[in-house]
Amino acid sequence: MSINIPLEERxxxxxxxxxxxxxxxxxxxxxxxGYKVGSKDETVDKTGFAHLFEHLMFDGSKHVHRGxxxxxxSKAGGQCNAYTSYDQTIYHEELPIASLEMGLWLExxxxxxxxxxxxxxxxxxxxxxxxxxxVIENQPYGRWRIAQSAAAFSPxxxxxxxxxxxxxxxxxxxxxxxxxxxxxxxxxxxxxVVIAGDISFDKGFSLAERYFGEIEKRHSxxxxxxxxxxxxxxxxxxxxxxxxxxxxxxxxxxxxxxRSDTSLSADMYSGIMGSGRSxxxxxALVDEAQIASTVWAFADTREHTSLLTLHATAANPDITxxxxxxxxxxxxxxxxxxxxFAHEMEKTRNxxxxxxxxxxxxxxxxxxxxxxxxxxxxxxxxxxxSIDKYFSVSxxxxxxxxEKYMNPSQAIRTDVVPVKQ
Numbered sequence: 001m002s003i004n005i006p007l008e009e010r011x012x013x014x015x016x017x018x019x020x021x022x023x024x025x026x027x028x029x030x031x032x033x034g035y036k037v038g039s040k041d042e043t044v045d046k047t048g049f050a051h052l053f054e055h056l057m058f059d060g061s062k063h064v065h066r067g068x069x070x071x072x073x074s075k076a077g078g079q080c081n082a083y084t085s086y087d088q089t090i091y092h093e094e095l096p097i098a099s100l101e102m103g104l105w106l107e108x109x110x111x112x113x114x115x116x117x118x119x120x121x122x123x124x125x126x127x128x129x130x131x132x133x134x135v136i137e138n139q140p141y142g143r144w145r146i147a148q149s150a151a152a153f154s155p156x157x158x159x160x161x162x163x164x165x166x167x168x169x170x171x172x173x174x175x176x177x178x179x180x181x182x183x184x185x186x187x188x189x190x191x192x193v194v195i196a197g198d199i200s201f202d203k204g205f206s207l208a209e210r211y212f213g214e215i216e217k218r219h220s221x222x223x224x225x226x227x228x229x230x231x232x233x234x235x236x237x238x239x240x241x242x243x244x245x246x247x248x249x250x251x252x253x254x255x256x257x258x259r260s261d262t263s264l265s266a267d268m269y270s271g272i273m274g275s276g277r278s279x280x281x282x283x284a285l286v287d288e289a290q291i292a293s294t295v296w297a298f299a300d301t302r303e304h305t306s307l308l309t310l311h312a313t314a315a316n317p318d319i320t321x322x323x324x325x326x327x328x329x330x331x332x333x334x335x336x337x338x339x340x341f342a343h344e345m346e347k348t349r350n351x352x353x354x355x356x357x358x359x360x361x362x363x364x365x366x367x368x369x370x371x372x373x374x375x376x377x378x379x380x381x382x383x384x385x386s387i388d389k390y391f392s393v394s395x396x397x398x399x400x401x402x403e404k405y406m407n408p409s410q411a412i413r414t415d416v417v418p419v420k421q
Contacts, residue, residue, distance in 0.1 A: 003357070003384050005366060008201050009374075012209060014217040015189025019370050019380045020204035021196040023363045029100045029197030031093045032367035033107050034375045037185035038087040039163040040303065041225060044156060048128070048165015049181050051084040052173060055127060057091065058082070059120035061109040066120060069106060076102055084163050087303040088375045094364050097198045101207060104195075108211040111191065114182040118175055128170050136164065140244045141313075144414050147238045148252055152307060152412045157231035159302065187218040192374040196367040227304040234410040239321075244418050246293070246314040249324040252412040253308045255405045258301040258376050264393050265401035266308050270297035271348035272340070272398070273310060273331065278347065280331050285312055289327060291319045303376055307412070308405070321415035329408045336402050340395050352390045 007021040038050050058080075060066040073080045078095035091110075093103040109115070136142040146162050153160035193212060195204045232254050256262045274281045274297025285292035292312040299308045310332070312324040359365040360383070373382040 003360060003387055005360065005383055007370065007380055007383070008205075009380055010205055012188065012213050014213070014215055015187075016208075016212050016215070017192040017374060018205060018208040018212075019192060019194045019374060020199065020201050020208075021194065021363075021366050021370060022199060022201065022204075023196055023366065024198050026363075027097045027198050028363055029095055029097050029103075029195060029199055030363040030367040031095070031100070031103045031107060032194040032196070032371040033091045033111075033191060034194070034371035035089045035185055035191045036087070036375050037089055037190065038085050039161065039165065040086045040158045041185065041223070042158055042161075042165070043225075044158070045169070046173070046177060047158075047161045047169045048163070049169075049173070049177070050089055050185075051163050051165060052124060052128060052170060053178075053181060053186070054082045054084045054089055054091075055124040056116050056120060056178065057110050059124055060117060061106075061115035062113040063109050064106060064115070066117070072102060072106060078103065085302075086159060086163060088372070090368065090371050090375075092364065092368065100195070100197075100199065101211070104193075104207055104211040107193070108215065111186060111188065111212065112215055114179055114186070116175070116178050116182070121173065121175060121178060125170055125173065128164070129167065132164060132167055132170075141242065141248055141416050143240050143242060144248070144250050144416050147240050148250060148307070148309075148412060148414045151236035151238045151414065152233055152252060152254070154231045154233060157227065158225050159227075159231075159305065183218075183220075184223060187222075188212065188215050189218060190222055192371060194367045194370045194374070194380075196370065197363040232305065233412070235412075237413045237415075239415045239417060241419055242416050244416055246317060247319060247321040247324065247418065248311065248313040248416045249321045249328065250414040250416075251310045251325060251328055252414070253405050253407070253410065254412075255299070255306050255308050255401070257304045257306060259303075261397075262401055262405075263299070263301050263306065264389055265397045266299040266301065266306065266405075267352060268345070268348050268390070268393050268398050269401055269406070270299045270308055270310075271351055272344045273297040273335070275348070275351060280335065280344075281310065281312065281328065284331050285324070285327050286315075291315055291323055291327060317418070321417055325413060325415075329411075332402075332406050332408060336399075336406070340398060342395075345395055345398070349391055349393075353387050356387050356390075
């Protein structure tokens with residue numbers, strides 16, 4: 001299965017990268033603005049700033065007053081959203097083609113100048129603190145990723161905290177901090193603009209030049225954190241006691257960054273182990289041993305280094321985290337000893353291909369994928385190679401990945417266990 005999405009890219013004089021991907025099936029356009037800044041670019045004393053900015057950018061810009069951004073988009077019959085990861089921050093607008101220029105104006109105004117006001121900072125600080133309570137502190141099993149990150153990396157590594165950051169750093173953020181972060185990362189030479197939808201290449205580039213071309217080029221260097229293998233920790237075991245009814249275990253393994261060929265093997269491996277009812281973990285822990293109620297596996301790929309996690313939640317209160325972990329490790333070792341079944345690879349390849357293809361059926365999906373390929377791969381044309389690459393992953397490559405990275409003695413294990421009554 002091959003993908004062939006027509007696209008072209010250019011750079012403006014200020015360093016902004018523009019990608020146009022025409023799609024004339026509907027009179028719509030999706031604008032995606034990606035900034036190459038995520039939680040990995042933060043410092044140990046100021047975490048959560050990338051995520052904070054995702055919120056702040058909806059709270060007013062130079063010519064758009066507080067609360068008006070969503071009003072502009074919704075009145076035009078569009079929708080907008082944004083998300084922050086370890087490596088990037090991405091903003092989306094999906095609009096009728098007649099309102100595309102309005103969307104480009106809104107985004108260019110956010111890039112033109114920091115428009116955040118003190119009341120906006122105070123408001124979004126409260127919003128994020130409430131999000132922290134709802135998503136982590138008061139969410140069953142919500143704290144495992146924080147424990148995992150802290151155990152998997154040394155404290156000086158900016159992968160050792162989650163994108164939401166630490167509560168005390170959000171509370172302490174000042175307007176000077178906000179302006180400094182904006183000037184460092186919200187700049188044309190650290191961003192890309194993707195326009196996907198009912199537009200021609202020439203029209204798309206012309207509009208991009210009109211709305212973004214006059215934004216001032218920055219000449220100061222962009223601060224980047226350095227990463228080394230010494231920042232990875234191995235063989236760690238942490239226990240989180242929480243108000244949960246059943247024990248759960250999350251077992252993570254270090255693997256290479258997203259641009260490594262082994263990241264494809266990591267995706268294939270996680271699919272074989274924990275994707276769907278035919279996966280190894282489901283058949284072994286849910287169907288046969290009946291010790292787990294849910295299982296999954298996920299390759300959390302990041303720019304510099306990644307984590308592959310195998311998870312199980314107990315089927316009843318008598319099942320311990322130790323029992324779950326023992327069975328997961330057994331499946332890891334069983335795959336290494338017995339090898340792969342032909343149908344596992346075929347099923348996983350088809351599943352990955354279907355998932356990729358489905359995501360690219362809309363201009364919104366294409367815009368998001370292209371933005372990620374620019375920010376992480378430095379190449380939007382990777383979108384047309386992605387599925388073929390998965391079909392080229394061999395059984396031997398997955399087995400070699402398993403032998404090299406899936407070592408139980410090096411695992412980062414996080415248990416979430418019920419509070420003792």
